[in-house]
Amino acid sequence: MTVTVDPALAADARRERRFFLSLSLPALFIVGLAAILPILWIIRQSFLTTGGEYTVGNYAKVLSSGLTWSALVTTLELSLGTLAICILLGTPLALALASARPRVANVLMAFVMLPLWTAILVRTYGWLVLLRRDGLINAALTGSGLTAEPLPLVYNFTGTLIGMVHYMLPLFLLPVYAAMRDIDPNLIRAAASMGATLGQVMRTVIMPLSAGGIFSGSVIVLIYSIGFFITPAVLGGGKVNPLSTRIERTLSTFQDWGSASVLGILLLVLMALIGVMLLAARRLLAQNTVDAPHA
């Protein structure tokens, strides 16, 4: 059966489609101007000398520097360390919140979201106050006799990691909590009625059904951790230098725009690599979930 469309109607539909497309132009324009153009500009700048001539010298200089590779290692250590701690701390917390009564869970979620609504510099300041040599945590530790000397908790890797976990944890928690909330309680009751222990229910019901949420949370944590700047810059005290703070120092202190751009490109490449790996991981995860009932 063929449907004939009145050409006038078809023209009308096309005109309306063009009109709807035009509505998104202002937003697309601003994203093009202030996000896409800047990224392209970084690529261009990475091939320019200070004088403005084309060169590949920036790449040679940055890639042959030991500082670059140690920055890359630090970036990975910070991101993966943050992710590991978020999974360890966030998954049990999400489980506790998901098993609470809805009213209680809502109130507790508001408290969990408090840091998300606190300005990043306010939180960083809070951590400085807590973690310094004469800070609250060291005062409590030495005061109670747990340690004789104050521990070096900030202006180093430990402090940076604490600050980053604190920033990422609520972001990780949201999708995990949502996934656990959506688990049908009847599944758990059914498993219990057939004699499954709590450990077995965990392993065979709750964890497989929250895997998607944990995966989404992990993606969010990795995306935000890789280029994170404020926390390493303040809590690292100049001693922790992932790619982000190297970019800042290369640009602001050494005024070397070309090398800073090459470091920026490295960051982009790293993000792309992680993106590809995550896509592959998701495919694997989807296969496992489909296979699960047969196993």
Added chain:
Amino acid sequence: MLEAYPHNRLARIVLWGFAALVMAFLMLPTLVVVPLSFSASNLLEFPPHAYSLRWYENFFGSATWMAALRTSLILGTLTALIAVPFALLGCISMNRLGGKTAAAIQSVLLTPSITPGILLAIGLFFVLAAQRLVGTLFGVLVGHVVLAVPVACIVLLPALARFDWNQVQAARSLGANWARAIGGIIVPQLQISLLSATLMAFLTSLDESVISIFVASGRNSTMPKLMFVSLRDQIDPTIAAISTLWTAIVVVVVLIVAFRQKS
């Protein structure tokens, strides 16, 4: 969820004990600055021996901090006023087009939210430097708008998906043009979502620090930029006072959004 295991007391106690510790970890840095901000001493002692409002006086009496506060408030307001209409039009466009076109537009509009801030910041710095616009309010504003557009879209897209489009069709068939349909039907009905989007856009700008650090300077420095610079140099309890005020304002804004959405 775990009602089927009422006798597993120990597991429950361990789980909730752990959860309480993690929640304390999450709230500690926000709460610790509050008593410090009322301290009379310029040492960061806890709990303070004597209380005063001197750090608040310090903040309100400082021309530098007041200029930064003014810049941040102006930027936040302008960001919201520009980003929310742009995002609304973009979301209407995505909602009506649907399919692959909408998905393509959405992935472009959400790019800024997954791009590392440091890359946006140095890229924008290069672009603005070429136009001799580094240090201007305009430069920072553009950077903040591009970050606020995806935030506003995330609020407005689901709201438009729930919207009953028959009303617009009715108005159009009765002769209303699109401007009238958007202004007279969509905007009034999405009031609450638009208010949320506006406040979220404002907060996005207020909290944005990386672009400000690279692109703002001098009289146009924002609050986060100034806080960043002073945290690197020394720890001044004035920042505790600012932090307390800031958190109080954000909590009020979030509560307004939450209650508006419920009612």
